[in-house]
Amino acid sequence: MDFELSPIQRERYAGIGTAVAERFAEHETCTDPELVRLAWKDAASIGLTGLCLPEEYGGAGLGALDTALGLEAFGRSCSDMGLVFGVAAHLLSCAVTVSEFGTGEARELLAGMAAGDLIAGNAMTEDEAGSDVGRIRTTATRSGEQYLLEGEKSFVSNAPIADVFVTYAVTDPSAGFLGISAFAVPRELDGVVVGPPLPKMGLNGCLAARVRFEGCVVPAHYRLGAEGAGGAIFQQSMAWERGCLFAAYLGLMERQLAECVGRTTDRRQFGRKIAGFQAVSHRIARMRQRLESARLLLYRACWLLEQGRTDVSAIAMAKTAVSEAAVANSLDAMQLFGSAGYLAGAGIEEQLRDCLPTTIFSGTTEIQLELIARETGL
Known part of the structure; x- marks a missing residue:
């Protein structure tokens, strides 16, 4: 066993901490969407929105441990934990998922995610479904090369400022856990309705809201992984989020x-x-x-x-x-x-x-x- 960080890891940790301290020296927790997006741009300029994303898309290509070290430095030097949480959730439960399971047009979202130009929200939780993925009621009905998405997500971090939602929906009601599929849904698509920011006890710098999909037509190339693989994809995203965030x-x-x-x-x-x-x-x-x-x-x-x-x-x-x-x-x-x-x-x-x-x-x-x-x- 070796409990020492390498010289490169120590240097990166110190560099991120110093950069965060400088950029956020006068930053205060805020809930104004425009100001929150400006704070995201500062975080992105340090590379925090793309720590573990592929270098070909502008990320740093770091592994899980180095990503965790980067987020630890972020949390140590920035007092706005809502912002820290929002950036980490964007990276780990959304961007990593698109990176590992997206193809074609879906992967084209990665460059924007790494740069902080596209903010992502994880749209999984419903009123009757949290960790129990099998209870989600949002449906995705396929017709040719597109899906009709219908349903509502009850708590989506980053939703008020998000540009893309990684969401999960039932594509085969008879298949249970194996009947769930994952999608990267651009906010600009018709039928994506984002509710007002939810009042919360803490993490106020991370805006959250309900998100509804009302007759939202999603091109099939935005599906992540194979049809029916959504449950397994969600579990993998949680491994990254629980492990690194x-x-x-x-x-x-x-x-x-x-x-x-x-x-x-x-x-x-x-x-x-x-x-x-x-x-x-x-x-x-x-x-x-x-x-x-x-x-x-x-x-x-x-x-x-x-x-x-x-x-x-x-x-x-x-x-x-x-x-x-x-x-x-x-x-x-x-x-x-x-x-x-x-x-x-x-x-x-x-x-x-x-x-x-x-x-x-x-x-x-x-x-x-x-x-x-x-x-x-x-």
Whole structure:
């Protein structure tokens, strides 16, 4: 085993972190679509929208682990986790899917995705279907060289500013899991209706909305993979998302830990620094332990994915460890900052709100535990 990053990896990590810190030094979380798109262009100029996309389309051609390291640096240096999450979701659940399974005109979308000119949204979740892919009700009926798409997706990250939607629909109702197909749907097609932005508790820099397909005619060349392969394609996209996206939260926890150390060494009570109280120092020690434990699991899961060994349990354990550590550490940070952390402006309350949904999106913690149990032989 070798736990050291290579000189190239360290240099790339530091370079991304420095570039992000410079570009987003004065950036504040915003929900104005035009301002959000400008922030995306800044992220794209650093190469964050194309980390693992093929070089021939303008990407960096990185593997899973190096992609995770890039997103970790992004999350460490940018306080707008909504923006970080939106870029990562665009890259991992959408662009990677188009890269691996798209052909012809669908692959022509990749250059725009890598450059950040085309923003993608993953249109999978429905009111009655989340991790249970088999319950989706959106249909795609084939007629010659096109499909008629009908249905509604209930929560699509990036939807208000998205230019293309990677979506899943039933093409053969009698085939169950094998009757689902995947599509890359340009927003410009007639019948794509994007609802207003959804109000959320956190990750406000990532706009989300419902998306309806009303008699939307999609050319067959926008289908991803073979007809009926949508379920398997979705599972592969989740391997990338669960494995790499959560590295951004390692970056957030690293930044948060440094803020807590600074706070507790600067603040004095009862004649001494509060870091000198065991109740405080042990809380910080636990924060670091959670962070480093989660980091090891995530790096291992990404390394396995990079080796072509999609280990479902390794990815699920990493996702669970990172999400639970992010929530626990944010609660600890709130205690360490006290009333100052509860007030808007210090950043701690925003970190907590941004971390809470990690136990829900990309499959809830309960779903991850079921996957781990199943892989354990239960």
